[in-house]
Amino acid sequence: MNTLQDLDLRQLEAFAAVISAGNVTAAAKVLARSQPTVSRLIQELELSLGYPLFIRNGPRIHPTEEALQLHQYVQKALLSLQQIRLRAHEIGHQQHRPLNIATTPALAAGLLPQALALLGLQNKVQIVSQSAEQTTHAVITAEADIGLCSLPLDHHAVDLHWIGQSRCAVALQAEDPLANEAEIPLTSLAGRRLIAPWNPLRLRGRFEKALKKLKVPPHEMIETNSSANMLACVRAGLGVAIIEPVTAWGMPLEGVTIRPLREEIPYFFGVITPLGRQLSPAAVSLVEALEAAAEKLLPAFRRLPASEHQRVMLLINSH
Structure with a gap:
């Protein structure tokens, strides 16, 4: 680690390219450099760091655990440098700031x-x-x-x-009998599989409190961190979802019916x-x-x- 000051941008770019492309040959094409050049840059980086970044098995290479940990920081740094290049160009050409x-x-x-x-x-x-x-x-x-x-x-x-406030909604498969209702009470969801957001510190916790208060236990749950995933699960017939209104009304999905929730759970x-x-x-x-x-x-x-x-x-x- 004594020569870390010798790291240069080309080494980091070569390292990130090999991780993304999966091999040296493809990385060389991305970087418009020769394969021996990319291999040399990787070797120089490994020498500077003091530990191997790739396990070599003939023509195949696999990133080490250290490489995967390092990559997240290198990728962020390279993105920041790219932003600097773009901002410098825009300033020089008096372009509108993004x-x-x-x-x-x-x-x-x-x-x-x-x-x-x-x-x-x-x-x-x-x-x-x-x-x-x-x-x-x-x-x-x-x-x-x-x-x-x-x-x-x-x-x-x-x-x-x-601050914006709106009411949460219920997402149902279009063929669901409840889709004919003007609004859906929480009690109608008793015994149904619920597609739910995974984070208990945000809307998930408030949904569960409302269901518990009305003594409406779901049959079982599918958890996800994406409202779009929730709608896709509903469309596939995997269950019903209590969902925030922005995705519910802003991303209509064929085969999914959105209905207002009778009980007010504000978003x-x-x-x-x-x-x-x-x-x-x-x-x-x-x-x-x-x-x-x-x-x-x-x-x-x-x-x-x-x-x-x-x-x-x-x-x-x-x-």
Whole structure:
């Protein structure tokens, strides 16, 4: 490890390419370099690190456990360097600064595109969908200009512009007898297999409390971290789902019927930006467009001021 200061970008690029491509030959084609050059760069990197990155078995190579651990950091660093290259080019050519948006997957797919469609976009847009916690972190560190995140969120470390509220829904296979009902009471789900979000600290916990209060035990559960997965499971006839409204109404899926849930289990999300940061005109416009899109998409949508955050958190924790 004494020669770690000798690491260079070409070695890291070669390492990442071999991991992604699966072999040196394919990596060389991706990098537009010769196979011996890529092999030499990998060997130099291994020498600098002091441990092997690949297990070689004739023409085949397999990454070591150390290589897999290292790759996640190298990949992130290379992506950051690529962003620097792009930003430097844009600054030099006086191009519009890109609008970086961090969002949870449900809001990224169900609401954000409809809001962006309301804007006369001149900026390049970058959308990164990730967990609520990662989305909030991206805004806190100013990696993102704007974030869309389900509550609860770290309110004090960001500027919260407004809170959206809508009612959760039930997703049913189109042939399900309950699909003929105007709205679905939780008691109708007794004994049914439930497709549920896996995270008990967010909507999952509130669903379970409501079911327990009404003494409605599900027959069994399928758990997933994606609302889109929930809809796909419902379409396949694997069960019914109590689902957040953004995906339910924003991503209609053939073969799946969405019905309002009779009991009110509200879904809350926030529009956030880095604390104290002056917003670009594009970001300001998007904050407004998101409200307009939510009003059009979500049944019983309410826009709550940021000052309601504490009350909303008490409401969430009481359910």
